[in-house]
Amino acid sequence: MKFERYxxxxxxxxxxxxxxxxxxxxxxxxPEEKLVVSRRIRGNELVWFPDRCTGCATCAKSCPQGNIEIxxxxxxxxxxxxxxxELDAGRCMFCGLCVESCPYEALAMGVSYxxxxxxxxxxxxxxxxxxxxxxxxxxxxxPEIEAALPKQSLLIYGDKERDEGGQKLxxxxxxxxxxxxx
Amino acid sequence: xxIRTEPFILNVGPQHxxxxxxxxxxxxxxxxxxxxxxxxxxxLHRGIEKLAEGRTYTxxxxxxxxxxxxxxxxxxxxxxxxxxxxxxxxxPERAEYLRIIMAEMMRIASHLMAIGFFLNDLGAxxxxxxxxxxxxxxxxxxxxxxxxxxxxxxxxxxGGVSQDIPEEFLPALKKFVAEMPTFIxxxxxxxxxxxxxxxxxxxxxxxxxxxxxNIAASGPVLRASGxxxxxxxxxxxxxxxxxxxxxxxxxxxxxxxxxWVRMQEMRQSVRILEQALEQLPGGEVYAKVPQLLRPPxxxxxxxxxxxxxxxxxxxxSDNSIAPYRFHIRPPTLINLTALKDMVIGWKVADLIVTFGxxxxxxxxxxx
Ligand code: SF4
Ligand code: SF4
Numbered sequence: 001m002k003f004e005r006y007x008x009x010x011x012x013x014x015x016x017x018x019x020x021x022x023x024x025x026x027x028x029x030x031p032e033e034k035l036v037v038s039r040r041i042r043g044n045e046l047v048w049f050p051d052r053c054t055g056c057a058t059c060a061k062s063c064p065q066g067n068i069e070i071x072x073x074x075x076x077x078x079x080x081x082x083x084x085x086e087l088d089a090g091r092c093m094f095c096g097l098c099v100e101s102c103p104y105e106a107l108a109m110g111v112s113y114x115x116x117x118x119x120x121x122x123x124x125x126x127x128x129x130x131x132x133x134x135x136x137x138x139x140x141x142x143p144e145i146e147a148a149l150p151k152q153s154l155l156i157y158g159d160k161e162r163d164e165g166g167q168k169l170x171x172x173x174x175x176x177x178x179x180x181x182x
Numbered sequence: 183x184x185i186r187t188e189p190f191i192l193n194v195g196p197q198h199x200x201x202x203x204x205x206x207x208x209x210x211x212x213x214x215x216x217x218x219x220x221x222x223x224x225x226l227h228r229g230i231e232k233l234a235e236g237r238t239y240t241x242x243x244x245x246x247x248x249x250x251x252x253x254x255x256x257x258x259x260x261x262x263x264x265x266x267x268x269x270x271x272x273x274p275e276r277a278e279y280l281r282i283i284m285a286e287m288m289r290i291a292s293h294l295m296a297i298g299f300f301l302n303d304l305g306a307x308x309x310x311x312x313x314x315x316x317x318x319x320x321x322x323x324x325x326x327x328x329x330x331x332x333x334x335x336x337x338x339x340x341g342g343v344s345q346d347i348p349e350e351f352l353p354a355l356k357k358f359v360a361e362m363p364t365f366i367x368x369x370x371x372x373x374x375x376x377x378x379x380x381x382x383x384x385x386x387x388x389x390x391x392x393x394x395x396n397i398a399a400s401g402p403v404l405r406a407s408g409x410x411x412x413x414x415x416x417x418x419x420x421x422x423x424x425x426x427x428x429x430x431x432x433x434x435x436x437x438x439x440x441x442w443v444r445m446q447e448m449r450q451s452v453r454i455l456e457q458a459l460e461q462l463p464g465g466e467v468y469a470k471v472p473q474l475l476r477p478p479x480x481x482x483x484x485x486x487x488x489x490x491x492x493x494x495x496x497x498x499s500d501n502s503i504a505p506y507r508f509h510i511r512p513p514t515l516i517n518l519t520a521l522k523d524m525v526i527g528w529k530v531a532d533l534i535v536t537f538g539x540x541x542x543x544x545x546x547x548x549x
Contacts, residue, residue, distance in 0.1 A: 009376035042330035064241035095244035140330045156320040
């Protein structure tokens, strides 16, 4: 093998490296800073609104994993009362089919994506844990929620000013300390 | 006394950085020269074909994401096209365009990954990959915006796509399409004439034209061997007949040609994206399809040109809500059968390079 152009490749590589010295960094120091996620994010969390749920179990039927467990009894006003609504996040693939199929918009995906647990049993969410107390529902298949969420930060606009409103790449600073403990 | 030598067996993988997943190559070596290669697959087997028989047609869409996880969108596309062919469902115009846009974005993202990791296998440790990841990241941002996730999109539905694009999608994609050619120029300027890349890939791992045809190779691996076969042109599905693009072909079939074909295909994908963005009509994105679809009894084979080759779904329906048989034709498994012919007689380092240039994805091989 002849090395005809020996050195040119290295020079070109160095030129590109040199160019990058003058570019703003695009790295994000997770978990100290976080980008704004998509408004339709299918995070590792589901949000269930008990007041809207009729116990029809359409969501359970549409789940590919057979993941949602619902038990109901007939109440006084000839309605279904949901006794049990359980969802095993360890088996869930967060595909969103249950959310899409719910006819009463009683189920939504959540924004949070940090749901790691030490025990598998902790991944099973009961009726109480699924309620929207400290959760943020995401706009997946829910256009009204989507409209209210902040816009996603996009790398394609980088650090340069964006066309509309001149927003910068937004970073949400978290705690100053590295790592958050257990 | 004469020195006696004998071949020895080396296991490359299953935990090896250049096997791109859990894959094992049993290599028989004579010194440093490869005498025999035996691929061992199955470490990632999840039985998707069997699982799919117990689930409805819609419920199977998320499973197709888990085949070639670097190109989930095209897996969705191939599957829904096969079901639509089986049940004879018409798709709205806008949904067809959105599908093409997603498929071509996915092709760029997958080729970026393929080229980046191919260079990684060559020893250009992480530097070119990071440049390519930067562009792939922009695409993943856009996918996330549309369907909420970055790897397992689950975006296409039987009869259309799950949701319309948000309004900030088109300006961002237009910006990407305008910028991408300059980035491809940058990669080519950096790489295509680099003497180390040329020395390591030119003439290495040649797949002759007739062998490529005989083993039914497809995608960039086949086209690098000089066969002009692209299902988008040869058997146009969806609305590919409306776009003007070229099919780049190599002439030798060595590792460099496979690299080069992928590079050129990204340029063609940008061209398709430009045209699709210009023509994108308004309207509905989802044809009303019953939740529990019961296609008429029969069988169908639907195939598309996925980034890695011909991805086909063979479905048999018995008029129930779940497929009776669900078979996947993964492009990379079939391309991989050529590996033995390509590497015998080469050194171990060339084996790694040749294997890297095939762009395999284990999720699809083992399924
Ligand atoms: S589909 Fe909706 S309303 Fe019906 S049980 Fe599920 S969450 Fe409740
Ligand atoms: S997100 Fe998918 S897997 Fe999870 S519960 Fe809903 S339908 Fe089942």
